[in-house]
Amino acid sequence: MDNEAVNKLKPQIKINPFYRAVQDVLVEQKSKIDLSTKMMKDLEAQENDERLDTMLKAEGVAGPDDSLLRIQEAAGTDQYEYRQQLLKVRRELENETKAFDKHCKKWCEYVEDVLQQQGEFRPITQQSTEKFMNKMSGKFNKVCFVLKQTACEEVIQLKKRYLDARRKRRNFSKTSTEILNEYFLANINHPYPSEEVKQALAMQCNISVAQVSNWFGNKRIRYKKTMAKNEDERRENRKPEDRPPPGAPGAPYSLVPNAFAGMMNPYQMMLPGHQFPIGVAPFNFSMYNPEMMAQYQQSLQNPNQTR
DNA sequence: TCACATGATTTTTA
């Protein structure tokens, strides 16, 4: 409906006997909607505030101050420095909140005083004073929320910095790596240890079962990649007359899920006294047996020498 | 300082 049509209708609407009543009802409904929207917003803000409190309490930044005990308990562990930093965040938050509360109190007293003085000259009811003070309290709560939010952000950063496992990664000991490698190569046709085996390996290597699983996951994928790369290089280095025609058997190593099935067991080739063809390296021996790698390299330099 | 190795995490796949 355009403006012209609306203007034409206006006089007719105003002479309608229910005009005033309808308008009153609409105004009342609108105020109810506004009120419920405000309530929803307040509720949401309260929930967010509670969430911050929960997190800060869980990390010991808010709630009962047992920071020193937590630091003591973390002594000698990875969490020690993290706990110390959390205490700093706690003290900062406490100081800022205290200073802010002090200012708020002063400000409230000042405003109350001013309102009381002005009340002598203009009509200021107790109700309107309370309303004003409530509004101010709402503003103060918002600032408190921001302070808590800042503390939470700092905690998240600290968590990232001190507790992210990737950041505190340590290489396994040489012995542990050897034990894992030995099992992997001895079971190269099916390098998928059972839960029991994983537990045994974890105990032997002094690492967790999850770390053993990670290690085998990484090892399988990286071993396949190394094999594929070496195979490609070997094929590229062949003389043109030795290369199979396109599509014939001898195509590049495929990265299918069962790529380990039927694969030559390199572990066997590491056994003492094993002879392997001159110029052929099934995979990078240097990763597991430097002596064999040296032997292989020597065979490349002296192809006529019998081993 | 840089390239590569390696343990952990996240995303994708079957």
Next chain:
DNA sequence: TAAAAATCATGTGA
């Protein structure tokens, strides 16, 4: 849901 694959972040040696 486990394994594969991709990715991240740190460790290490030249």
